[in-house]
Amino acid sequence: MNQQKASLKQMIHQGGFLRNPVLVQVIGICPVAAAATSVINAIALSTVFSVSLILCEVVASLLLKKLPRWVRMGIYSIIGMAVVFPVMYVFEKYSLTVFSSLGIYLPLMVMNSLNCVHCEKYAVKNSVKLSFFDAIASLLGYCSILLAVGLIREVVGNGTLLGFDLGFDGIRGLLMPFGGLFIIGLLSAAHKAQIIRRHPERLHEIETKFTLDEADDKEATLSYAIKNRFKKSS
Amino acid sequence: MQWFFDMVAAAIYAVIVQNLVFNGGYGITEAVRMASKPKKLFSTAGMIIYFSTVTAVICRILDFLPQIEKQNNTIHFLIFFGVLMIVYFVSGALSLIILRPNKRFMTKLSMCAMNTLVMAIPLINHRSVSTLGESIGTAFGSGVAFVVASVLISVGFTKIAHNKKIPEPFRGTPVMFIYVALLSMAVTGITGTGVFA
Numbered sequence: 006m007n008q009q010k011a012s013l014k015q016m017i018h019q020g021g022f023l024r025n026p027v028l029v030q031v032i033g034i035c036p037v038a039a040a041a042t043s044v045i046n047a048i049a050l051s052t053v054f055s056v057s058l059i060l061c062e063v064v065a066s067l068l069l070k071k072l073p074r075w076v077r078m079g080i081y082s083i084i085g086m087a088v089v090f091p092v093m094y095v096f097e098k099y100s101l102t103v104f105s106s107l108g109i110y111l112p113l114m115v116m117n118s119l120n121c122v123h124c125e126k127y128a129v130k131n132s133v134k135l136s137f138f139d140a141i142a143s144l145l146g147y148c149s150i151l152l153a154v155g156l157i158r159e160v161v162g163n164g165t166l167l168g169f170d171l172g173f174d175g176i177r178g179l180l181m182p183f184g185g186l187f188i189i190g191l192l193s194a195a196h197k198a199q200i201i202r203r204h205p206e207r208l209h210e211i212e213t214k215f216t217l218d219e220a221d222d223k224e225a226t227l228s229y230a231i232k233n234r235f236k237k238s239s
Numbered sequence: 240m241q242w243f244f245d246m247v248a249a250a251i252y253a254v255i256v257q258n259l260v261f262n263g264g265y266g267i268t269e270a271v272r273m274a275s276k277p278k279k280l281f282s283t284a285g286m287i288i289y290f291s292t293v294t295a296v297i298c299r300i301l302d303f304l305p306q307i308e309k310q311n312n313t314i315h316f317l318i319f320f321g322v323l324m325i326v327y328f329v330s331g332a333l334s335l336i337i338l339r340p341n342k343r344f345m346t347k348l349s350m351c352a353m354n355t356l357v358m359a360i361p362l363i364n365h366r367s368v369s370t371l372g373e374s375i376g377t378a379f380g381s382g383v384a385f386v387v388a389s390v391l392i393s394v395g396f397t398k399i400a401h402n403k404k405i406p407e408p409f410r411g412t413p414v415m416f417i418y419v420a421l422l423s424m425a426v427t428g429i430t431g432t433g434v435f436a
């Protein structure tokens with residue numbers, strides 16, 4: 006039992022904080038940068054995506070291990086669709102404000118790359134329990150960034166908090182995708198500063214790797230590619 | 240002939256002004272990933288253009304059917320998603336039969352099809368009530384815009400990565416995000432949207 010707890014704690018630290026999906030792995034940026042413009046939006050996206058990712062990882066670990074990867078990738082989207090469709094239907098019928106403010110980003114959660122990457126990197130290679138833990142760890146990291154970005158943009162960009170007027174005009178640009186990317190950049194720098202201060206020996210672990218399967222392409226880190234290109238050009 | 244000019248105008252607009260990667264954040268994850276692998280950029284962009292154009296054309300044709308036209312946005316999305324899945328599985332199966340590709344090609348095919356940019360185009364065409372020519376132009380132009388975005392990110396970041404004046408916590412991924420944000424702000428400026436107003 007203690008081992009299980011330690012494992013979950015380690016996974017949350019590793020997957021949620023140290024290798025945060027947004028700030029370090031650079032996955033699933035679109036909804037965070039473009040759609041997380043308020044706390045309500047961030048909560049709606051987080052809820053939908055949480056159900057979708059947990060379901061995907063559990064199903065992938067349970068049933069999809071023997072299928073070829075390209076077929077599995079399609080199935081992850083279909084599972085995501087099975088979660089998003091009823092939510093969209095309810096929002097469109099009963100909460101048109103949230104539906105309109107999320108725009109087309111709610112249906113696009115189906116295509117979130119975090120689903121594919123985590124199912125392929127983890128769920129199809131591990132047990133259901135570990136896949137579930139991985140989903141929880143990734144979701145804690147992903148949703149915390151969604152909420153933080155949503156909160157900052159609503160307060161600074163719109164001058165409101167949970168819809169209540171805070172009495173000042175916000176910087177409207179922050180509500181646009183570039184505003185979201187800018188905030189993610191600052192959060193990423195704060196995250197890296199924390200790693201440098203608290204875990205300097207693990208700094209190499211937060212080097213961004215951009216391949217789906219690291220074994221496929223060992224030269225896939227951004228820094229390696231850039232160094233290599235620089236060497237060649239000089 | 241009108242449809243041809245609609246298509247060309249929509250494609251130019253999608254590349255220069257609308258750039259969905261910077262202006263809407265669609266497919267930005269894949270654009271950043273491709274920036275680190277410039278040699279694979281054109282094959283990826285080709286696949287994205289293929290999926291976005293084929294899906295957009297079929298979806299737009301379906302949109303003209305009266306039974307589908309009167310449905311709400313949620314049902315439209317379900318139909319568009321179904322079209323993309325059919326296009327994806329048929330293309331995957333045909334690739335396996337005809338090209339006999341390796342696993343990495345099939346993985347790349349999946350990553351290109353399961354992309355927010357590809358799924359966003361039929362939805363945008365539906366919302367903006369585009370003609371068929373405009374739909375094709377937007378889909379093709381968005382693929383080209385993806386290449387433009389990846390090249391801009393790649394070229395800029397190569398220089399930024401060697402700038403020793405950047406403080407340690409900002410080096411690597413943080414400065415890349417800020418650089419992409421600045422590019423995105425520049426493209427937003429082209430559309431004439433007020434940034435601070």
